[in-house]
Amino acid sequence: MGLCKCPKKVVxxxxxxxxxxxxCQRCLATNHPQCVVQSYLEWLKDSDYDPTCKFCAKPFANKECLRLICLHLYHWDCLDEYCSTFPSTTAPAGYTCLHCDSSIFPPPNASSLIADYCREKLASVNWGRNGLGLPLLSQDGVDSADHEYKYKNPNMSELAPLLSPNSSSRSNTLILFEDDQIHSRGADSQIPRRVHPSLENALSMDADDDKYARRSAAQPLSWIKWLQRRVTSRRCTFTRVLVFLFCFIIISILFLTIDMTYIPE
Known part of the structure; x- marks a missing residue:
């Protein structure tokens, strides 16, 4: 383990x-794409190396190379020609490195610059796409940028029928939504048409507004009426008490007067 010589000094x-x-992996992809690279511990065990392709025995510097996830290097043309001879039914585990017998295809959970570049390159050919579980290409001569886009967006193959201009469900009417206006433009119409909200919704909204407005305006009056009822009821009760007391006093005076009249002398 050591520090990379790049300005970032990556361990x-x-x-x-x-x-x-x-x-580091970034410098490996940019500055050492055709160099023999392994772990530092492997170099300590054996510092000898062979800078030639295992298939053609020619130096790596002569052609474009592909570094596998196991860090072993091959000429891309040689690897492509070799793997193209495999049957289309070959499982991904059947494509192995000639040096270490590990799989050519990166594991699905491998996330590194080496794995990403390896997947991108393998996705440019049908046998590689078959091993990666991607849909096959109609021909191998498709633009590599298109391969990269399709690989990084595997769901585009499922969305293609929906976006195809020849789809049977295609409609010739375009509806644009802008704020609260709806414009409809079809094959026969040229002028956008504004559709207003339904009258029923507008009336219901106005009715709700009026309802709350009436309630808020009548609320003080209801309180006044309630207070008047309370005061009136209290006055009635007080009047009844006074009448009862007056009657009681009159009756008491009458009884006393009668008693005083019939007292013997």
Whole structure:
């Protein structure tokens, strides 16, 4: 383990056999694409290396190379020609590295610059797309940028029928929504048409507004009426008490007068 010589000084376990320096994955992809690179521990065990392709025995510097997830390097043309001879029914595990017998295809959970570049390159050919579980290409000569886009967006193959201009469900009417206005433009119409909200909804909204407005205006009056009722009821009760007391006093006076009249002398 050591530090990469790049300005970021990334801690890495990768070691370039040719330049004898530690390299990070970013520098490996940009500055050492055709160098023999393995872990630093492997270099300590055996510093000998072979800078030639396992298939054609020619130096890596002569052609474009592909580095697998196991860090072993091959000429891309040689690897493509070799794997193209496999039957289309070959499982992904059947495509193995000639050096270490590990799978050519990166694991689905592998997330690194090396794995991403390897997937991108393998997605440019049908046998690679078959191993990655991607839909096959109609021909191998499709633009590589298109491959990259399709690989990074695998769901586009499922959405293609929906976006196809020849789809049977295609409609010749375009509806544009802008704020609260609706414009409809069809094959026979040229002038946008504004559709207003339904009268029923408008009336219901106005009715609700009026309802709350009437309630808020009548609310003080209801309180006044309630207070008047309370005061009136109290006055009635007080009047009844006074009448009862007056009657009681009159009756008491009458009884006393009668008693005083019939007292013997």
């Amino acid at each position: 890495t376990t990768l070691f370039c056999y040719e330049h004898r320096v530690n390299v």
